[in-house]
Amino acid sequence: MGLKFTLKDIEEESRLVRLRVYTAAAVIILLVLVLVARLFYLQVVRHEHFTTLSQSNRVKVLPIAPIRGLIFSRDEVLVADNQPSFSLELIPEQIDNLDKTIGQLSRLINIDEESISRFKKLRSGKRRFESIPLKFKLSEDEVARFSVERHKFPGVEVIARPYRYYPEKSDLVHVLGYVSRIDEKDLQEIDESDYLGTSHIGKLGVEKAYEDVLHGRVGHQQVEVNVQGRIIRVLERTPPEPGHNIYLTLDLSLQSAASNIMQGKRGAIVAIDPNNGDILALVSSPAYDPNPFVNGIDSKSYKALLSARDTPLINRALNGKYPPGSTIKPFLGIAALTTGVREASDTTWCKGWYSLKGHSHRYRDWKKTGHGHVDLNYAIMQSCDVYFYTLAHDLGITRLNKALTNFGFGTKTGIDIGGESTALAPSIEWKRRVLNLPWYPGETLITGIGQGYVLATPLQLAVATAALANHGKRIYPRLVNKTSDPISGEFTTLSLATPNYVSDYKKEYWDYIIQAMEDVVHGARGTARRSGANAAYRFAGKTGTSQLFSIGQDEKYDKDNVPEHLRDHALFIAFAPVEAPKIALVVVVENGGGGSSIAAPIARQLLDHYLLDESGNLK
Amino acid sequence: MKHFEQQSLSQRLHLDVPLCFGLLVLCGLGLMILYSAGGEDIGILIRQATRMAVAFVIMFLVAQLSPAVIERWSLWIFLIGIAMLVAVLWVGHVGKGAQRWLDLGLFRFQPSELMKLAVPMVVAWYLSNKTLPPNLGNIFIIGMMIIVPVGLIAKQPDLGTSLLVATAGLAVLFISGIRWKFILVFTALCSLCAPILWYFMHDYQKRRVLTLFNPEQDPLGAGYHIIQSMIAVGSGGLYGKGWLNGTQSHLEFLPERSTDFIFAVYCEEFGLMGVLLLLSIYLFIIARGLYIATNAQQTYGKLLAAALTLTFFVYVFVNMGMVIGQLPVVGVPLPLISHGGTSMVTLMLAFGILMSIQTHRRILSN
Numbered sequence: 001m002g003l004k005f006t007l008k009d010i011e012e013e014s015r016l017v018r019l020r021v022y023t024a025a026a027v028i029i030l031l032v033l034v035l036v037a038r039l040f041y042l043q044v045v046r047h048e049h050f051t052t053l054s055q056s057n058r059v060k061v062l063p064i065a066p067i068r069g070l071i072f073s074r075d076e077v078l079v080a081d082n083q084p085s086f087s088l089e090l091i092p093e094q095i096d097n098l099d100k101t102i103g104q105l106s107r108l109i110n111i112d113e114e115s116i117s118r119f120k121k122l123r124s125g126k127r128r129f130e131s132i133p134l135k136f137k138l139s140e141d142e143v144a145r146f147s148v149e150r151h152k153f154p155g156v157e158v159i160a161r162p163y164r165y166y167p168e169k170s171d172l173v174h175v176l177g178y179v180s181r182i183d184e185k186d187l188q189e190i191d192e193s194d195y196l197g198t199s200h201i202g203k204l205g206v207e208k209a210y211e212d213v214l215h216g217r218v219g220h221q222q223v224e225v226n227v228q229g230r231i232i233r234v235l236e237r238t239p240p241e242p243g244h245n246i247y248l249t250l251d252l253s254l255q256s257a258a259s260n261i262m263q264g265k266r267g268a269i270v271a272i273d274p275n276n277g278d279i280l281a282l283v284s285s286p287a288y289d290p291n292p293f294v295n296g297i298d299s300k301s302y303k304a305l306l307s308a309r310d311t312p313l314i315n316r317a318l319n320g321k322y323p324p325g326s327t328i329k330p331f332l333g334i335a336a337l338t339t340g341v342r343e344a345s346d347t348t349w350c351k352g353w354y355s356l357k358g359h360s361h362r363y364r365d366w367k368k369t370g371h372g373h374v375d376l377n378y379a380i381m382q383s384c385d386v387y388f389y390t391l392a393h394d395l396g397i398t399r400l401n402k403a404l405t406n407f408g409f410g411t412k413t414g415i416d417i418g419g420e421s422t423a424l425a426p427s428i429e430w431k432r433r434v435l436n437l438p439w440y441p442g443e444t445l446i447t448g449i450g451q452g453y454v455l456a457t458p459l460q461l462a463v464a465t466a467a468l469a470n471h472g473k474r475i476y477p478r479l480v481n482k483t484s485d486p487i488s489g490e491f492t493t494l495s496l497a498t499p500n501y502v503s504d505y506k507k508e509y510w511d512y513i514i515q516a517m518e519d520v521v522h523g524a525r526g527t528a529r530r531s532g533a534n535a536a537y538r539f540a541g542k543t544g545t546s547q548l549f550s551i552g553q554d555e556k557y558d559k560d561n562v563p564e565h566l567r568d569h570a571l572f573i574a575f576a577p578v579e580a581p582k583i584a585l586v587v588v589v590e591n592g593g594g595g596s597s598i599a600a601p602i603a604r605q606l607l608d609h610y611l612l613d614e615s616g617n618l619k
Numbered sequence: 620m621k622h623f624e625q626q627s628l629s630q631r632l633h634l635d636v637p638l639c640f641g642l643l644v645l646c647g648l649g650l651m652i653l654y655s656a657g658g659e660d661i662g663i664l665i666r667q668a669t670r671m672a673v674a675f676v677i678m679f680l681v682a683q684l685s686p687a688v689i690e691r692w693s694l695w696i697f698l699i700g701i702a703m704l705v706a707v708l709w710v711g712h713v714g715k716g717a718q719r720w721l722d723l724g725l726f727r728f729q730p731s732e733l734m735k736l737a738v739p740m741v742v743a744w745y746l747s748n749k750t751l752p753p754n755l756g757n758i759f760i761i762g763m764m765i766i767v768p769v770g771l772i773a774k775q776p777d778l779g780t781s782l783l784v785a786t787a788g789l790a791v792l793f794i795s796g797i798r799w800k801f802i803l804v805f806t807a808l809c810s811l812c813a814p815i816l817w818y819f820m821h822d823y824q825k826r827r828v829l830t831l832f833n834p835e836q837d838p839l840g841a842g843y844h845i846i847q848s849m850i851a852v853g854s855g856g857l858y859g860k861g862w863l864n865g866t867q868s869h870l871e872f873l874p875e876r877s878t879d880f881i882f883a884v885y886c887e888e889f890g891l892m893g894v895l896l897l898l899s900i901y902l903f904i905i906a907r908g909l910y911i912a913t914n915a916q917q918t919y920g921k922l923l924a925a926a927l928t929l930t931f932f933v934y935v936f937v938n939m940g941m942v943i944g945q946l947p948v949v950g951v952p953l954p955l956i957s958h959g960g961t962s963m964v965t966l967m968l969a970f971g972i973l974m975s976i977q978t979h980r981r982i983l984s985n
Contacts, residue, residue, distance in 0.1 A: 012751075013918060016751055017751070017794055017796065017912070018913050020793060020795075021794065024793070024794070028932050031932075034945075035936065036894075036895070036898070038944075039852070039894055040891065042849060043852060043891045047853060047854070047856045049853065050849065050850050051853070051856070054853075054867055
């Protein structure tokens with residue numbers, strides 16, 4: 001029964017399927033008629049219209065890339081150049097036997113397999129009369145050798161194209177950044193029509209931040225092409241506008257001196273003109289040569305840079321977050337006086353350690369035997385920790401936080417090249433929000449000596465130091481102060497951002513703190529007195545040694561027993577000359593040891609370099 | 620024994636002569652257009668011809684399998700395809716902004732391409748022992764078989780391919796005699812779903828649909844393809860500008876001219892007359908495919924042959940419709956003419972199955 005049912009079904013099903021196939025065939029014919037109708041409309045009815053459009057399509061618009069602006073230092077030394085680089089280019093149409101020609105060329109010029117395969121890849125996308133590069137960056141030797149034999153190679157040319165070159169190599173990489181080939185990520189951020197014909201774009205630093213100044217405006221030429229697409233004549237030409245040149249605030253001589261000093265060390269140096277925020281030197285060490293990045297660094301070298309233990313790719317001046325250590329003390333000193341928590345003459349008894357009431361934990365002074373009776377001046381000069389533990393305790397974390405943020409800690413300085421870290425000025429709210437923990441009184445104490453949660457970038461320290469030198473005027477740091485139009489030669493001076501004011505504090509408070517900092521360097525008991533000796537000018541400074549390694553209650557810090565990367569950071573902040581400051585300076589040497597023994601001498605050397613002429617007299 | 624001697628050579632090789640003839644003519648024409656569209660580059664021509672040869676060999680090999688074997692494999696091929704689609708979402712390569720490729724070491728592979736065959740195969744396999752027309756329960760199960768791979772492909776995101784895969788599965792359902800009332804309900808549901816689909820579309824997909832209605836709105840952006848393509852087609856006129864003489868394509872105004880927009884090059888150089896010739900060749904192949912379907916003896920063969928032929932037509936229609944500005948720009952190549960290998964292999968696999976269905980007929984009947 002079931003079998004019979006199925007058999008009957010198959011016949012019925014065949015009929016059904018056939019019917020559906022016929023239906024489908026009818027639909028197909030209908031749809032094809034729709035296509036034909038549309039094609040008839042386009043190709044017959046509107047043929048004239050589209051022929052006209054196709055004729056006018058013979059005029060092409062070609063982009064002309066602008067020349068990128070140059071970058072000069074403050075003293076007008078060229079630090080980012082466009083150097084012609086010679087490339088060997090072939091026009092396939094004019095060459096009878098390409099493989100043979102390439103073979104002959106490789107006897108004159110070293111051409112590797114990679115270049116040949118790239119050439120072949122480029123070729124498939126181009127017209128026969130278009131010039132295709134075979135080799136980039138010919139050496140002068142190679143250019144000379146080819147020139148002699150040139151007559152044997154019709155259709156082969158040496159063409160010069162400008163490429164970015166950074167003559168100062170690694171010394172300026174953390175300031176300038178570099179340009180490199182436009183990639184997918186860049187394409188999302190730029191208007192592609194502005195970059196027609198341009199292959200490179202600023203990736204970092206000044207090159208990136210001032211991209212719109214340096215890039216210029218793309219030009220166009222309207223050309224008539226013949227049926228083969230060859231350019232017959234240029235109908236109209238809008239020349240490109242070259243990018244504007246940029247003048248850095250950087251003093252190249254100071255920058256080089258600072259780079260040299262930091263050679264082989266890890267750390268950062270920032271020097272700033274307190275009057276206008278011009279950055280005179282900005283060094284992050286170690287650094288790297290940006291030139292290989294311009295035309296694409298090979299992956300092996302890049303990996304080596306990425307994985308290097310001392311992280312040369314990181315800009316420590318902007319992104320290194322360091323505990324400021326005792327360099328924080330002058331800023332808290334101002335807070336002590338202005339809040340009325342301390343009179344200048346108030347003294348604290350330092351017995352070598354401090355304990356919170358009801359706690360046995362001893363917060364130790366760096367001087368085990370204690371400093372005895374200490375006033376604010378002495379506390380800064382001798383960097384007494386107990387004085388500042390007590391002060392921090394009396395101020396409380398909220399007022400401490402206010403004092404720090406007044407000087408710009410925990411906020412971006414607003415440097416024109418961007419890319420800086422905020423670091424951290426801790427507060428009760430911050431700790432609850434981020435760590436979800438309450439604030440402990442002990443944490444207030446160590447904040448008072450620049451340890452614990454508080455972190456600052458060298459740039460923040462430099463801006464804060466400049467604010468001290470300025471009696472509270474907090475300037476915006478900048479690396480560029482002038483641009484020039486390469487055609488008219490006209491200069492445009494960038495206007496200064498209106499500075500912030502720390503607060504309207506009494507002049508005598510500022511003078512008192514600055515005097516204390518001067519005593520650090522020139523006082524008989526100053527922690528940096530050795531660095532201040534025999535100076536041709538008076539300068540103010542403060543040492544700092546920030547601990548990375550916590551030692552037990554009764555242990556002693558022994559440099560030789562601590563792994564190198566956990567040794568103390570050496571810091572020094574300074575400005576000079578005291579009467580009319582021209583430079584504020586921050587030196588940070590990672591794992592360098594003591595601020596007075598390592599960082600202060602470096603600062604002295606650089607201040608001398610900047611302020612004195614060759615015969616040792618004040619400029 | 621006598622029975623075997625009576626078979627012609629083509630029968631023993633399992634090749635269907637009319638279909639072979641149609642495909643060869645089409646490929647020949649395809650190479651000719653590609654030479655022009657590819658900037659007269661002989662290298663492209665040789666590569667494409669090699670792909671065609673490989674695809675023909677694959678077709679020949681598939682044709683040797685009996686439809687019964689193919690039927691038995693259907694479910695497994697489908698399941699493997701699903702597994703690979705899931706794998707693509709995890710480890711696939713991103714090309715042109717979408718994850719479509721699976722790297723198998725030796726070569727890269729697009730599982731969504733396999734699904735263009737696997738989905739109609741599995742649906743035909745499922746229906747082969749059910750009574751036709753399918754009842755609601757079976758339609759529901761088939762719906763699942765279609766929705767899962769289509770969803771996975773749409774997620775890559777590859778909207779064009781996912782719609783084509785859905786079309787292939789639905790084609791089987793249509794041929795199987797699904798009642799018109801279901802078709803009506805389905806159509807109604809689809810039109811209701813359209814706004815929802817729109818909501819989930821990527822921006823570039825929306826833009827493509829919108830430019831269809833008003834290409835002049837953005838002549839340098841999304842509308843550029845369509846405008847340049849229509850100029851190429853329209854300026855071709857009745858007889859065309861002649862082979863290698865298309866200015867639109869040779870002056871590089873036409874984008875994707877050797878792949879998705881190759882039909883525009885053809886229209887420009889050969890005109891309406893040439894287009895009618897090309898359409899005739901396609902219609903000849905389609906007619907032969909439908910003939911094979913109606914003559915097949917097993918339900919599986921009938922359903923699959925008809926569905927594969929219908930899908931082939933849909934490719935042709937969608938590509939041409941896109942080039943002449945009737946359909947949105949979706950990445951569907953013109954079958955056997957556009958430059959590229961993956962779609963060609965899929966198509967020739969399909970024709971291999973058609974030939975298998977046709978040439979194993981008499982042997983099975985005895």
